[in-house]
Amino acid sequence: MFDLLIKALKNRDDRTVAQEMGFMALRICILIVVISLCILLFYITMKGFRVVNFEFLTQAPRDGMVKGGIFPAILGTFLLSVGALIFALPTGVLTAVWLTEYAINQKFVRIVRIGINSLAGVPSIVFGLFGLMFFVKFMQFGVSLLSGALVLGILILPTIIGASEEALLTVPKAFKEASLALGATRWETMYKITLPNAISGIITGIILSVGRAAGETAPILMTAATFYTARLPNSLFSKVMALPYHIYALMTEGSKKGQTEIAYGTALVLLLLVLAINSVAIFIRIKARRARKW
Amino acid sequence: MPTHTGMRKNLIERMLPIIASVSMLFLLGIAFTLVFTSLPVFKSVSLQGFLFGSEWIPTAETPSLGIWSLMVASFYVTFGAILFALPLGLGSALYTAEIASPKVKEVIKPVMEILAGIPSVVFGFFGIVFVAPIVQKAFHLDTGLCGFTAAIILGLMAIPTVASISEDAISAISKDLRNASYALGANRWETIINAVLPAAKTGIFTSIILGVSRALGETMTVLMVAGGAIKIPTGLFVPMRPMTAAIAGEMGEAVVGSPHYHALFAMGLVLFVINIIFNLIADQFQKGKRNV
Numbered sequence: 001m002f003d004l005l006i007k008a009l010k011n012r013d014d015r016t017v018a019q020e021m022g023f024m025a026l027r028i029c030i031l032i033v034v035i036s037l038c039i040l041l042f043y044i045t046m047k048g049f050r051v052v053n054f055e056f057l058t059q060a061p062r063d064g065m066v067k068g069g070i071f072p073a074i075l076g077t078f079l080l081s082v083g084a085l086i087f088a089l090p091t092g093v094l095t096a097v098w099l100t101e102y103a104i105n106q107k108f109v110r111i112v113r114i115g116i117n118s119l120a121g122v123p124s125i126v127f128g129l130f131g132l133m134f135f136v137k138f139m140q141f142g143v144s145l146l147s148g149a150l151v152l153g154i155l156i157l158p159t160i161i162g163a164s165e166e167a168l169l170t171v172p173k174a175f176k177e178a179s180l181a182l183g184a185t186r187w188e189t190m191y192k193i194t195l196p197n198a199i200s201g202i203i204t205g206i207i208l209s210v211g212r213a214a215g216e217t218a219p220i221l222m223t224a225a226t227f228y229t230a231r232l233p234n235s236l237f238s239k240v241m242a243l244p245y246h247i248y249a250l251m252t253e254g255s256k257k258g259q260t261e262i263a264y265g266t267a268l269v270l271l272l273l274v275l276a277i278n279s280v281a282i283f284i285r286i287k288a289r290r291a292r293k294w
Numbered sequence: 295m296p297t298h299t300g301m302r303k304n305l306i307e308r309m310l311p312i313i314a315s316v317s318m319l320f321l322l323g324i325a326f327t328l329v330f331t332s333l334p335v336f337k338s339v340s341l342q343g344f345l346f347g348s349e350w351i352p353t354a355e356t357p358s359l360g361i362w363s364l365m366v367a368s369f370y371v372t373f374g375a376i377l378f379a380l381p382l383g384l385g386s387a388l389y390t391a392e393i394a395s396p397k398v399k400e401v402i403k404p405v406m407e408i409l410a411g412i413p414s415v416v417f418g419f420f421g422i423v424f425v426a427p428i429v430q431k432a433f434h435l436d437t438g439l440c441g442f443t444a445a446i447i448l449g450l451m452a453i454p455t456v457a458s459i460s461e462d463a464i465s466a467i468s469k470d471l472r473n474a475s476y477a478l479g480a481n482r483w484e485t486i487i488n489a490v491l492p493a494a495k496t497g498i499f500t501s502i503i504l505g506v507s508r509a510l511g512e513t514m515t516v517l518m519v520a521g522g523a524i525k526i527p528t529g530l531f532v533p534m535r536p537m538t539a540a541i542a543g544e545m546g547e548a549v550v551g552s553p554h555y556h557a558l559f560a561m562g563l564v565l566f567v568i569n570i571i572f573n574l575i576a577d578q579f580q581k582g583k584r585n586v
Binding site: 015016018019022023025026027028029030032033034036037039040041043044047090091094095097098099102103108111112114115116117118119120121122123124125126127128129130132133134154157158161185186187208211212214215216217218221222244245247248251252260263264267270271274275278282 | 303390393513559
């Protein structure tokens with residue numbers, strides 16, 4: 001009897017120790033992740049901070065890329081992202097509208113969904129190959145802002161569809177039924193009731209996808225980006241400089257002293273840009289949750 | 295919602311099915327473009343020679359176009375990446391779902407979101423300037439730009455994917471299962487290991503597949519960090535050139551219409567097919583889970 005009790009106590013002890021060690025292992029996992037992220041952010045901020053100033057943000061590169069700033073790259077990234085959005089926003093939101101409110105034929109829905117999910121999994125470099133062949137060569141847009149923006153637009157399409165769909169689904173059925181009962185058509189219900197109530201979720205998704213588009217390099221490598229242009233882009237068919245490509249090119253093309261410093265600055269600017277975009281999205285999401293009327 | 299078959303549709307409503315097909319059309323367009331541009335490469339090399347040929351000398355007068363060494367390199371860095379991402383991602387997910395207080399959760403969520411949002415080129419840059427020198431010193435290598443460094447960075451990039459999907463799966467497990475385990479006398483850790491993990495295994499498996507798919511398709515990081523050597527890697531600690539890096543790095547030099555050019559598209563097709571298969575598998579798993 002006594003033996004059994006001791007054994008049980010001892011066993012429990014072992015088990016508690018095992019639990020403590022297991023929890024400790026999990027804590028170490030999350031700590032490694034958090035610390036890695038902190039090191040990355042801290043290191044690039046420290047190194048980049050010395051380079052980034054007003055001139056860096058507003059001037060073009062000078063003296064073979066080692067002096068001056070990165071303004072053309074900032075502008076290029078802005079234009080590429082906006083261009084991608086102009087294509088992907090209406091297409092994505094309307095696809096989500098169709099999926100949530102109109103689609104009846106389940107077979108067709110299934111095909112559409114397979115298309116969206118598969119598109120989301122296509123490697124970014126493959127988008128680049130497609131853009132090179134289709135937009136640059138076949139459509140004869142050349143290596144240009146237009147080609148790059150279209151490729152990025154296709155790339156972010158699944159993200160926008162997914163976020164919009166999720167947002168549209170959160171609108172209570174009663175809202176729509178009330179509107180329909182008042183004699184509104186389905187379309188009137190959609191743009192006067194459903195879309196306005198889902199708008200913050202949709203905007204969050206859109207902003208996140210802009211962050212994604214701004215940071216992508218591989219798709220614009222062959223379709224839009226160039227290391228240096230003497231002039232700012234003046235048409236849809238201009239080649240553009242872009243922040244992510246600029247970092248890559250500074251690290252791999254040429255070996256002048258000072259290129260790495262500029263790359264640190266560019267990496268910091270890109271990092272801050274993407275983080276700022278994502279924070280805005282998260283902020284809107286939190287605010288919208290609090291303000292929700294239902 | 296009631297069906298409105300009798301109601302008149304406006305122009306946009308009529309267009310909706312067409313607009314919704316755009317994703318599928320582009321997917322087919324991508325597939326068609328890749329196949330169409332790849333095919334001419336098989337004038338210069340057989341399918342077997344292309345996939346399993348060990349020599350990649352695309353610019354020689356009679357080019358050798360075997361992508362085996364590049365595929366093996368892709369396999370190495372992806373496998374290495376999952377070795378990092380699986381324990382760290384799953385550990386983070388378990389911590390968040392099972393141990394963390396609501397306050398800590400509020401911190402972890404943005405950490406994962408930030409990690410997922412950092413552009414791949416910034417990861418690559420960080421790999422060159424920070425991780426590679428450390429790896430070089432720690433393992434006494436000739437260069438820190440090697441498969442191992444690429445695997446670390448890719449692993450870090452895949453963690454949010456693995457963590458978020460695993461966490462969804464873990465959180466979705468019903469309380470009854472946990473309570474049953476506690477009622478049998480198991481403590482929290484035993485419940486995690488013996489009840490929660492087995493119940494969440496489909497979700498965890500899905501997260502691994504999608505993590506692998508993300509690491510395999512990642513381009514800029516491996517292009518900048520993996521070292522770029524073209525021969526069959528003998529281990530993780532040598533420079534290597536995965537397929538994505540080869541496409542991105544060599545496309546600029548490849549003469550349009552040359553066997554090299556078509557071979558790079560064929561490599562893109564290989565990546566495309568692998569990724570589609572992985573995504574379909576993950577899709578099936580998630581659907582299976584929903585049906586339960």
